[in-house]
Amino acid sequence: MxxxxxxxxxxxxxxxxxxxxxxxxxxxxxxxxxxxxxxxxxxxNKQEIVREIFKLYATELLERFSPPNKDKESLALLRHYLDSIFTLMWKYRFFYANLPEILQKDQQLHEDYILVQNKLRHNLVQIICVFTEMSLITISDDDMQSFVTTLHMVTASWLNYRTAMSLKTEVTEEVILQGMLQMIAMVKPRATAQGLEQLTLLEEGVIAMHQ
CATH class of the missing domain: 1.10.10.60 (Homeodomain-like)
Known part of the structure; x- marks a missing residue:
């Protein structure tokens, strides 16, 4: 290296x-x-190092949350995106845990962050559309943007929320796993019978990782 x-x-x-x-x-x-x-x-300076780490994060984020291949098995797709949430939140946990302060110190980084997140939102809409085509969830066009915004917001702010709600500020794998369960819970009300079955399997897998 x-x-x-x-x-x-x-x-x-x-x-x-x-x-x-x-x-x-x-x-x-x-x-x-x-x-x-x-x-x-x-x-x-340190800020230049933070920017380089963000570039790595941004590349991995957009690669992991690219629109899926419709021919891929649906459970594998769901597992891929859920695993990606865990991987990114754990690998770059300092960024998630202290996002507002980091962005406030660097306007260029903040601008880059917004650009990347807008690309991510576009990809998320396409991903949700594919899941509706696969009959995993049902959602109207009118509700799509609001639903994606909520998923995006919870993922981006989960570690801030959890550290604020605990006297212990340490970010652990368990905290991130709880975030994954929260994401599943948010999708469940919109799931079809097939989607609910697969989400339940994923949920059981996450719970097993807690134990």
Whole structure:
């Protein structure tokens, strides 16, 4: 792994473990045993590192939530998207847990975030449309935007909500699994009989991961 990649990887690890606000470039440099001067050769400041991590996140987000292949088995599709929610929220948990503060510090990052999220919303609408065509859920065109907005909002703000509602601020895998269950609960009322059966299977799988 090249030095630049080591810096990004170390920053992501430290941000997730200790929070972005508490970590400095000196901490990152010490973590991979390089001098601060060596780190500054690649990044002028911590904010540039945060931006690079966001680029990785954005690429993975849009790849994982691209419109599905309709020929793929429906349960596998549902599982793929649910697993993607867990993977992204855990891998980039510092970003989800402290999103407003991170964006407020960097206007360019905030603008990039909005662009990526708008692309994601477009993809989510297409994904929901495919699920309706597969007879997994029923939703009218009039309700589509509101439904997608609610799903999007809960995913983006779940870690903020959970940390605010607990005296313990640590983000654990269990907290993210609870978010997955919440997403399933939101989709269930719109599910067809076939969709409900498959969502129940997914729900049982998530609950099993809790135990």
């Amino acid at each position: 090249k030095t630049r990649e080591k810096i990004i990887s170390a920053a992501l690890e430290l941000f997730n473990e200790q929070g972005e606000r508490t970590i400095t470039t000196n901490h990152i440099a010490a973590h991979i045993q390089i001098s601060p001067g060596n780190l500054y050769y690649y990044f002028r």
